[in-house]
Amino acid sequence: MSDTARHERPDTGLPRHAHGTALPAPDEIDVTTLRGRRAVQRWERTCAGDVLERLTWSRPDQVVLRGMPGAHGEEQFAAVTARQGDAVANRFAHALLAAGLTPGDVVLLVCENSVEAYLAKIGIAKAGMVAAPVNPGLAPDVLTALVERVEPRFTLVDAELWPRVSTVFADRGLAVGATVTIGGGPVAGSPSFGELVASHPADEPEVEVHGDDVYELLFTSGTTALPKAVMLSHQYAQTAGLNFALSLSRGLRHDTDLVVGTFLPVIYHVGDVIFPNAALLAGGAVVLGRRPVPADVAAAVDRHRVSALWAGSPQFVGMLADELDRDPALDWTSVTTLFYGWGALAPALLERLGARCAPGMVTVGIFGQTEAIACHRFWPSRWPDTHTATAPSMNYVGVPSGLLASDVVDEAGDPVRGEPGEAVYRSPVMAAGYYRDPDATREAFRGGWFHSGDSALVDDDGLRVMVDRYKDIVKSGGENVASMRVEAVLHEHPAVAKAAVVGLPHARWGEAVTAVVVPAAGAVPDPDEVIAFCRGRLAGFETPKAVLVVETLPETVGGKVLKYRLRAEHAGHFSA
Structure with missing residues (x-):
């Protein structure tokens, strides 16, 4: 093709990188080993940080992350395309490398929901480092103990949360690496997130990443002991996200029409893997709110045509239904799927929602945990008689997804049916363990299955019922x-x-x-x-x-x- 003809073609917006024709080095190619291989080359790897880069090859200028009021500190992050988001994540990865961090180092995040914090997590993954987001509401002594355990080399903090953690930072000698400017300006001595990334290159960092590498440490909620740091891998994130994308996109003509809305925490909660991550893996978009305020959620669904909503508890779903009743002008006909958990939806509540959402809207009750988020799923529309007869007093959670083996066992590890026992799991969507806690890890995986700590039973039809947490x-x-x-x-x-x-x-x-x-x-x-x-x-x-x-x-x-x-x-x- 002539240079003139090439020039006259319309600009697709797709990336234009010079790939070259150099052959891979001999040690980068292995066509003799059939077992124990490591897929780490850029053309084959599994990396949670690649999710936006992949989208630059299909919809580079589509807005994929939209921060609602309060969920972004700088206006440039209010609505971010795949191209923009990938560049920001690359820049943050380079900022971490320039600060002297190396792959495997831990980055502490003290952040509520924001586009900046979400992009930071993608950048951390690109750099082969490990995100350790913490609940800002933790008591100072607990936060101190977690900092001592993970030994972070860099920190990202929301301005409005700084007063809660400043004493812990001072006591541990931690400096703020960058500030998400929500609720205030940068912490003294630190740049804003936008200022930090602007000073670094947007090209892809050259870092080796393997799917089994840990990319995130999420902390369980402690009761009598300190929270445990759950080790989640790149492969965990990729597989869990694809698994949920199947259910999130139900009722849509095309997978890429998916718009996932969440106002529940996703920065320091496993919801990041199965909701925004799943939307991006499907080629869709995310509407991210700061906190779950019913009126804000209801308005965002209307304005941004959310198709799949992570609504949380049945009580919060009820609050959303109340908002719809108060304002008949709210248009929720875009909603094809609503996810809930931690209890059963009353049939009357389901009817109220169904009248305002898309025809055939599907509600999905999920049951899982940070360590194993492949989840059980209960569709009231799949088992209407069971739902009508038992909800909300019994929490039916349905059957495990296709990526989850789930049994219910007694204290000896023997299967039980028709009576409560402990739910145990096997799945490729499984935590690697509890960071620096081998005893707790061994205890959790006794008998070759992960022990959930949840009391459940299997009914005569093979459906699971969540009874309670054992400790509750x-x-x-x-x-x-x-x-x-x-x-x-x-x-x-x-x-x-x-x-x-x-x-x-x-x-x-x-x-x-x-x-x-x-x-x-x-x-x-x-x-x-x-x-x-x-x-x-x-x-x-x-x-x-x-x-x-x-x-x-x-x-x-x-x-x-x-x-x-x-x-x-x-x-x-x-x-x-």
């Missing part, structure tokens, strides 16, 4: 009470917005079933009336012995209640 089962008067079942009934009470059930020390019962509730807006729950409400729907031994009304519940990043705090705070209630 209340042992009262010789009976085991599933706190989740009692909570489901409490959440049906019109005066209750949120509820948690714990066992408190009691002279007669050993542990007394105790409900801790947050009032619904404008309501004043009467404890005796709430107990009577429960008694009409639960067995006597399941009915709360007391109802405590509080303003708020202590929660994890995903909205799970920190029950150990409630048990400690109210331990003397029945002895007073």
Whole structure:
């Protein structure tokens, strides 16, 4: 083709890199080994940081990350295309290398949701380094212990979160490498994230990455012990994301029409792997909110035509339905899939949502954990009779995905059916272990399966039911009470917005079933009336012995209640 003809062709916007014709070095090619291979060459590798670079070859100028108000510090990050996002991630990777970090070093993030923090995580992966995002709400002594464990070489901090962690940084001699300017300007002595990346090249860093390398340490929520650092690999992220992309894109004509919305935490929560990451792997887009405020979520879905929403708990789904009822003008007809977890959706709530979403909208209940996020899935539309007969008092979680082997076993490791046991897993979407904690890792993988710590049962049809976390089962008067079942009934009470059930020390019962509730807006729950409400729907031994009304519940990043705090705070209630 002549130079003139080539010049006259329209610009596709695709990258134009000179590839050259040099042959790979002999040691880069291995066509004799059939076992124990390592796919690390740039043309074959699995790297969580490559997700945006891949999109530059198909939709380079499509907006793939959109930060809602409060979810970006600098205006340049409000809406980012694949090309722009990949360049920013490359620049951040180069900034880390220029700071003297090497592959395998840990980067600490003290960040809530933002486009900058998400791009930083992609850049960390490109550099072959390890992201260690922490929950900003951790107590100072816990944060100090985690810093000591992971020994970060660089830190990224949200401006509005700096006051919470400044003392820990000073005590540990940590400097802020860059600031996400949400809620304030850069921390003294540090550049903003945008200033930092602007001073480094946008080309791809030359770093060897293997799919089994750990790219992220996520911290579990500690109860009686410090949080454990869960080791997640590049391969884990890639496989988990592709697995979820299958369900997220249901009801769409094309995979690339996918628009995933999430306002729940994804920077320091495993949701980053299965929601925004999955959207990008499908060639779609992400609408990222700062925090889960029902009115903000409802408006964003309308404005940006979100097709798949990660909505979290059934209680939050109910709040979203309330927003839709308050504003009939909100258009949710783009929503084809809604994901929820940590409980069952009431059939009436499902009907309310269905009336406002796309025809045939599918709700998916998921059940998994950071260590193994291939997940069980329950579709109310797949098992409508079971759902109608049991929800919300029983939390059916369906069957494991095609990437998950799941059994329920007793204390001896033998399978049990029709009665509660512990859920155990095998999957390629599995954590490598707990960083620098070999004893906890060995305990978790006893018998050759990962032990979840969740009590579950298998019904006569092979469907799984989530009973409770083992540590949250209340042992009262010789009976085991599933706190989740009692909570489901409490959440049906019109005066209750949120509820948690714990066992408190009691002279007669050993542990007394105790409900801790947050009032619904404008309501004043009467404890005796709430107990009577429960008694009409639960067995006597399941009915709360007391109802405590509080303003708020202590929660994890995903909205799970920190029950150990409630048990400690109210331990003397029945002895007073």
